[in-house]
Amino acid sequence: EVQLLESGGGLVQPGGSLRLSCAASGFTFSTYAMSWVRQAPGKGLEWVSVIGEGGDNIGYADSVKGRFTISRDNSKDTVFLQMNSLTVEDTAVYYCVNRYWLESWGRGTLVTVSS
Amino acid sequence: DIQMTQSPSSLSASVGDRVTITCRASQGIRNDLGWYQQKPGKAPKRLIYSASTLHTGVPSRFSGSGSGTEFTLTISSLQPEDFATYYCLQHNSFPYTFGQGTKLEIK
Numbered sequence: 264e265v266q267l268l269e270s271g272g273g274l275v276q277p278g279g280s281l282r283l284s285c286a287a288s289g290f291t292f293s294t295y296a297m298s299w300v301r302q303a304p305g306k307g308l309e310w311v312s313v314i315g316e317g318g319d320n321i322g323y324a325d326s327v328k329g330r331f332t333i334s335r336d337n338s339k340d341t342v343f344l345q346m347n348s349l350t351v352e353d354t355a356v357y358y359c360v361n362r363y364w365l366e367s368w369g370r371g372t373l374v375t376v377s378s
Numbered sequence: 379d380i381q382m383t384q385s386p387s388s389l390s391a392s393v394g395d396r397v398t399i400t401c402r403a404s405q406g407i408r409n410d411l412g413w414y415q416q417k418p419g420k421a422p423k424r425l426i427y428s429a430s431t432l433h434t435g436v437p438s439r440f441s442g443s444g445s446g447t448e449f450t451l452t453i454s455s456l457q458p459e460d461f462a463t464y465y466c467l468q469h470n471s472f473p474y475t476f477g478q479g480t481k482l483e484i485k
Binding site: 300307308309310313322323324325358363364365366367368369370371 | 379410412414416421422423424427428433465467469472473474475476477478479
């Protein structure tokens with residue numbers, strides 16, 4: 264069974280940083296692209312970023328480009344999202360999802376940016 | 379960037395009804411489109427990939443069609459558990475983009 268467990272969310276002040284992690288199991292992690300998707304309270308889904316199987320082929324939403332960095336550690340079956348220069352508009356539940364085409368989803372971790 | 383225009387934004391229907399949701403891409407995306415269902419407080423679930431292929435375990439009353447710029451999700455006979463919000467996603471080119479969502483409510 265595929266499991267994706269996000270962690271690292273919490274409350275951070277505007278301008279601050281946070282690093283999300285997603286621990287994967289139940290599939291061969293090193294052969295899957297990994298993605299992050301977010302959902303602001305009461306809003307729709309927003310694709311955030313993706314990283315290819317080998318750590319190349321990286322893409323970002325325009326809204327996070329230059330502030331967020333996606334990375335992965337295939338030896339630990341984990342994908343990361345480093346989030347810098349956070350604003351209140353980054354407040355959302357962040358989901359970890361496998362594959363480019365968003366096959367299996369984690370339960371999400373809440374990031375709240377507030378002073 | 380490719381824009382995905384999803385319609386309607388909300389839909390009221392009854393159990394047993396046939397409903398159709400549409401996504402239009404601002405440029406051609408071949409069949410690089412998926413459909414997702416989300417219930418309140420839960421993570422989304424994939425229903426359909428490659429525009430028309432049913433994800434494992436998804437009931438056959440769900441179907442998808444389209445290619446290029448016009449795509450549809452059809453539920454042939456609504457069941458009580460189908461009342462949820464539905465999203466399309468294009469994964470043809472970065473940045474990937476979702477439609478705005480369609481909230482399907484009970485009439």
